[in-house]
Amino acid sequence: MAAALAAAVIFAAAGLSQLARPSSVPAAANPPGNNGTIKIDGILFDGYPDNEPHVGCLFQVDFYGFDQGDLDADVLFEAIPPTGTGEDLLTDTVFIGEDDNGGGGSEGGLDASRTYDLTAALQGFSPQPQQGHHVRLTVHADGSQGADTKFKVFWVSGCDPGPTPVIAESPLPVLLPLTAVVALLGALVLRRRRDGMTQPVSGEGRAED
Numbered sequence: 001m002a003a004a005l006a007a008a009v010i011f012a013a014a015g016l017s018q019l020a021r022p023s024s025v026p027a028a029a030n031p032p033g034n035n036g037t038i039k040i041d042g043i044l045f046d047g048y049p050d051n052e053p054h055v056g057c058l059f060q061v062d063f064y065g066f067d068q069g070d071l072d073a074d075v076l077f078e079a080i081p082p083t084g085t086g087e088d089l090l091t092d093t094v095f096i097g098e099d100d101n102g103g104g105g106s107e108g109g110l111d112a113s114r115t116y117d118l119t120a121a122l123q124g125f126s127p128q129p130q131q132g133h134h135v136r137l138t139v140h141a142d143g144s145q146g147a148d149t150k151f152k153v154f155w156v157s158g159c160d161p162g163p164t165p166v167i168a169e170s171p172l173p174v175l176l177p178l179t180a181v182v183a184l185l186g187a188l189v190l191r192r193r194r195d196g197m198t199q200p201v202s203g204e205g206r207a208e209d
Contacts, residue, residue: 035101036066036111038139038150047110051152054131057119057159061137061152063096065109071097071142077118079125080153083134089121096141122159132157 039062042055049064063073075092078084096111118135127133132155139150 036141037064038152040152040154053154055156057156058117060113060115062110063112065101066096066111066141067143068100069097069143074140076138078136080134080136082128083125089118118156119159119161131155133159
């Protein structure tokens, strides 16, 4: 019986050693799923993975932790209430497959950044007095298994291009600088003197003695 008990202890110890041994199978670089995240970045632009829900009309979209490969993200901005009712503002395509998803949503996982200006696209939409224009960003990312969609809702402000300067035609004549007037008068006087010196002598001069 003692021999049987000893064998059981040895078998259990062997099993525990197998459980404690690290797996020799490497983790997948691009695990299946809806990998990646997007962040809105206002001025001053940086690589930190923080999201800014209130930005100016000029801003960046940062892409973090997407898979590696020939992969693109389709970008769509829409005007949503109270600014609009889902009207398309701008579309774009961004390459996001530079490296694997190592780093995830950290600085090391930054795959791409793209700068956008919605000033022209938002003309005709009235801003909310305190917040500005309400915008939704939708990103469809290649390489994701299952749902491939990312969303961000944020506000943009300062999108007024300002009044267009109007140049009115002046009814007044063009005035020359004083130095130009003096130079012109001097040229006229000099020309008259030269004309007087070069006039031909007439035959009706003084009679000879």
